[in-house]
Amino acid sequence: MKSDLGNHIHFYESPSTLPFKMALAGIHVSNADTNWQQNRLENGYSEFGHTVLKEVCNTIGYNELNLCKEESGRPYGILPDGKKIELSVSHTSDTLWCAVSPGNRIGIDAELVSRKVSDRLRNRMLHPDEHFTLRLNSIRLWTIKESILKLFGTGLRTNMSSIAVKRITEELFESHINKKTIRCVSVEIDSHWISVAYYH
Numbered sequence: 001m002k003s004d005l006g007n008h009i010h011f012y013e014s015p016s017t018l019p020f021k022m023a024l025a026g027i028h029v030s031n032a033d034t035n036w037q038q039n040r041l042e043n044g045y046s047e048f049g050h051t052v053l054k055e056v057c058n059t060i061g062y063n064e065l066n067l068c069k070e071e072s073g074r075p076y077g078i079l080p081d082g083k084k085i086e087l088s089v090s091h092t093s094d095t096l097w098c099a100v101s102p103g104n105r106i107g108i109d110a111e112l113v114s115r116k117v118s119d120r121l122r123n124r125m126l127h128p129d130e131h132f133t134l135r136l137n138s139i140r141l142w143t144i145k146e147s148i149l150k151l152f153g154t155g156l157r158t159n160m161s162s163i164a165v166k167r168i169t170e171e172l173f174e175s176h177i178n179k180k181t182i183r184c185v186s187v188e189i190d191s192h193w194i195s196v197a198y199y200h
């Protein structure tokens with residue numbers, strides 16, 4: 001892992017459709033060791049992911065953030081005064097993405113726009129209500145649904161087909177689960193679909 005990771009992290013504008021501020025950063029995984037996903041620390045984070053998240057948080061002013069994980073594996077941070085900072089992480093074959101929000105629980109997912117999804121997999125992730133109503137690129141739909149599952153903290157342990165998504169605008173989507181309304185902003189950034197889910 002490179003010693004000067006902070007110099008390789010790129011910060012991006014938070015999607016304008018989001019109703020709150022969020023820090024979004026990405027770093028190319030070529031900056032990590034070859035088996036970076038296997039090298040886990042006691043807190044459950046990969047060493048690379050932990051280091052990048054700490055760098056991102058330090059840059060935006062959370063210098064003493066303690067990185068933690070929920071029992072489900074969902075990340076978050078705690079400041080010395082006890083304030084909880086919401087975190088979410090996603091990675092593709094070339095980039096590790098981090099999102100940090102001081103007050104809103106979030107779930108983020110990223111996939112390369114060029115990644116292909118088979119028709120069989122698309123049919124497995126579609127809710128019955130979506131088959132004829134939701135016209136959307138398959139990999140983008142994947143990121144929307146996975147970001148919602150990360151918001152819950154279940155990830156892919158929950159079937160994507162259990163989530164029905166409807167489009168509100170070009171970038172904004174909505175789902176209703178367990179009497180809660182979830183919204184998701186989905187935008188293209190640096191040849192990736194980036195989707196951010198939050199409670200509305």
